[in-house]
Amino acid sequence: MSLLRASPSIYSSVSSRLLKLSIFLLLGLPDSKGKAIWTAHLNITFQMGDRIISKLGESGVFGNHSPLERVSGVLVLPEGWNQNACNPMTNFSRPEQADSWLALIERGGCTFTHKINVAAEKGANGVIIYNYPGTGNKIFPMSHQGTENIVAVMIGNLKGMELLYLIQKGVYVTIIIEVGRIHMPWMSHYVMSLFTFLVATITYLFLYCAWRPRMPNSSMSRRRQMKADVKKAIGQLELRVLKEGDRELDPIENNCVVCFDTYKPQDVIRIITCKHFFHQACIDPWLLAHRTCPMCKCDILRT
Numbered sequence: 454m455s456l457l458r459a460s461p462s463i464y465s466s467v468s469s470r471l472l473k474l475s476i477f478l479l480l481g482l483p484d485s486k487g488k489a490i491w492t493a494h495l496n497i498t499f500q501m502g503d504r505i506i507s508k509l510g511e512s513g514v515f516g517n518h519s520p521l522e523r524v525s526g527v528l529v530l531p532e533g534w535n536q537n538a539c540n541p542m543t544n545f546s547r548p549e550q551a552d553s554w555l556a557l558i559e560r561g562g563c564t565f566t567h568k569i570n571v572a573a574e575k576g577a578n579g580v581i582i583y584n585y586p587g588t589g590n591k592i593f594p595m596s597h598q599g600t601e602n603i604v605a606v607m608i609g610n611l612k613g614m615e616l617l618y619l620i621q622k623g624v625y626v627t628i629i630i631e632v633g634r635i636h637m638p639w640m641s642h643y644v645m646s647l648f649t650f651l652v653a654t655i656t657y658l659f660l661y662c663a664w665r666p667r668m669p670n671s672s673m674s675r676r677r678q679m680k681a682d683v684k685k686a687i688g689q690l691e692l693r694v695l696k697e698g699d700r701e702l703d704p705i706e707n708n709c710v711v712c713f714d715t716y717k718p719q720d721v722i723r724i725i726t727c728k729h730f731f732h733q734a735c736i737d738p739w740l741l742a743h744r745t746c747p748m749c750k751c752d753i754l755r756t
């Protein structure tokens with residue numbers, strides 16, 4: 454019974470916690486600072502022997518201050534011992550025949566704004582910055598205020614190293630950067646909150662509806678089981694038919710406490726485990742209703 458009483462409070466507390474959580478998430482929505490992120494498709498073309506290889510993939514993101522434009526050109530590395538283009542004197546080994554070129558620069562050493570400006574001043578039509586070593590394919594929209602006239606895209610370190618390796622081998626790599634899709638982090642936050650809210654509400658309603666019919670059902674089935682156990686226990690109690698000379702017939706010592714009548718020969722008596730006896734017709738309905746001996750209260754299910 455204690456379990457039964459505890460269960461509704463458990464389910465209501467779980468449901469109310471879920472509701473509180475989803476309301477909290479929804480209230481947190483205006484605080485989320487997610488901005489729209491634009492992905493960049495990089496169409497990379499290069500020649501390997503006699504074959505021209507072309508790769509298209511959504512492998513970059515536009516910087517927060519980059520124009521969202523299509524730009525193309527041959528990919529060019531900074532000259533010198535490092536690839537970060539932080540030195541304002543950095544030159545780019547641009548092929549003579551290339552009209553349009555994009556700088557491939559490594560992240561780090563100075564701000565994004567700084568290195569983008571260095572490339573822009575040398576005439577780059579766009580800048581591709583690859584992430585730090587060890588960051589795999591991780592990318593994020595860069596912040597580079599003050600460079601709003603040149604397309605700037607970030608790509609993952611692995612992709613950057615792949616391109617760097619090709620160019621260092623002398624391969625002529627051209628890239629077309631195209632505007633991909635928009636991603637809105639706050640939108641996924643909103644969808645998640647809404648989803649949580651809906652799940653919490655549905656769970657709450659489900660438990661609320663499902664609980665009520667189950668309460669009487671479970672108590673009814675337990676009552677039925679109890680009745681069956683009592684019936685079985687009664688059936689196992691001893692029965693006797695009284696005959697002349699039995700000491701149970703002594704009207705001074707014995708009478709049935711249910712009907713207050715004395716016992717007579719041929720009466721059928723039921724003997725309970727406590728050794729008290731009664732007319733079978735009197736005690737069986739009593740036991741079915743009370744389970745206990747009317748004289749000593751012994752429980753027929755416990756003995």
Ligand SMILES: [Zn+2]
Pocket residue numbers: 709710711712713714731732735736
């Ligand atoms: Zn009786």
Ligand SMILES: [Zn+2]
Pocket residue numbers: 725727728729746747748749750751
């Ligand atoms: Zn008894």
